[in-house]
Amino acid sequence: xxxxxxxxxxxxxxxxxxxxxxxxxxxxxxxxxxxxxxxxxxxxxxxxxxxxxxxxxxxxxxxxxxxxxxxxxxxxxxxxxxxxxxxxxxxxxxxxxxxxxxxxxxxxxxxxxxxxxxxxxxxxxxxxxxxxxxxxxxxxxxxxxxxxxxxxxxxxxxxxxxxxxxxxxxxxxxxxxxxxxxxxxxxxxxxxxxxxxxxxxxxxxxxxxxxxxxxxxxxxxxxxxxxxxxxxxxxxxxxx
Ligand SMILES: NC(=O)c1ccc[n+]([C@@H]2O[C@H](COP(=O)([O-])OP(=O)(O)OC[C@H]3O[C@@H](n4cnc5c(N)ncnc54)[C@H](OP(=O)(O)O)[C@@H]3O)[C@@H](O)[C@H]2O)c1
Numbered sequence: 674x675x676x677x678x679x680x681x682x683x684x685x686x687x688x689x690x691x692x693x694x695x696x697x698x699x700x701x702x703x704x705x706x707x708x709x710x711x712x713x714x715x716x717x718x719x720x721x722x723x724x725x726x727x728x729x730x731x732x733x734x735x736x737x738x739x740x741x742x743x744x745x746x747x748x749x750x751x752x753x754x755x756x757x758x759x760x761x762x763x764x765x766x767x768x769x770x771x772x773x774x775x776x777x778x779x780x781x782x783x784x785x786x787x788x789x790x791x792x793x794x795x796x797x798x799x800x801x802x803x804x805x806x807x808x809x810x811x812x813x814x815x816x817x818x819x820x821x822x823x824x825x826x827x828x829x830x831x832x833x834x835x836x837x838x839x840x841x842x843x844x845x846x847x848x849x850x851x852x853x854x855x856x857x858x859x860x861x862x863x864x865x866x867x868x869x870x871x872x873x874x875x876x877x878x879x880x881x882x883x884x885x886x887x888x889x890x891x892x893x894x895x896x897x898x899x900x901x902x903x904x905x906x907x908x909x910x911x912x913x
Contacts, residue, residue: 837913
């Protein structure tokens with residue numbers, strides 16, 4: 674086995690490793706040991722990524738590229754587990770009267786523009802041969818076809834736009850690597866600071882560790898034919 678047998682010992686990078694799901698994905702990848710090296714990136718740490726600062730994304734990609742060159746490991750897995758639903762910039766809208774430019778800017782910055790810039794700066798690092806995987810944690814509420822309840826205008830729209838970015842990038846990525854997989858992922862309802870204020874009784878809320886295990890198992894079962902899809906933690910393809 675060479676230092677970089679596809680899918681066995683490349684480099685895996687988790688963006689958003691300081692979040693609840695991101696931290697669980699990082700820990701699960703480290704525990705499974707399928708990759709030669711597993712790296713977590715976030716707003717804290719030496720190599721930091723802050724979506725409000727494109728230069729930080731470019732610098733992080735350059736550092737990861739340097740690590741690939743140094744170690745002989747190719748970037749085989751890029752997992753993006755960042756997201757925003759509520760915080761200092763506002764709360765998800767219950768109706769159109771709550772629409773607010775500041776909240777919309779923040780929700781699109783974190784859920785859409787940041788991941789778009791990750792595609793710009795990190796996808797050129799993905800290898801041209803052998804399996805490589807890019808997974809973006811999205812949300813079922815971003816599905817337009819599945820929207821029966823309304824509300825949450827900004828979060829829904831930002832995740833729908835993320836799904837379109839993922840689909841578009843999957844098409845472009847396939848041109849340089851036919852074995853590539855680029856998907857949007859719905860993790861289900863997970864017990865994290867993001868969902869906590871909205872977790873209703875009766876809803877199945879799973880711990881981040883379980884969601885991480887399930888998402889990684891789903892990714893392992895997907896192939897190039899699934900690229901561009903929105904897939905949930907049970908492996909079901911969801912409508913856009
Ligand atoms: N929890 C659920 O039930 C649920 C359901 C469906 C989908 N999701 C999706 O799952 C993903 C993970 O969310 P989570 O539940 O683990 O929430 P979380 O614990 O709040 O994590 C959010 C992550 O986003 C990062 N982030 C926020 N603003 C950022 C910015 N400006 N630049 C860079 N990173 C930023 C945070 O970084 P810091 O650590 O630096 O703050 C953190 O890593 C999100 O995409 C979310 O939409 C979650």
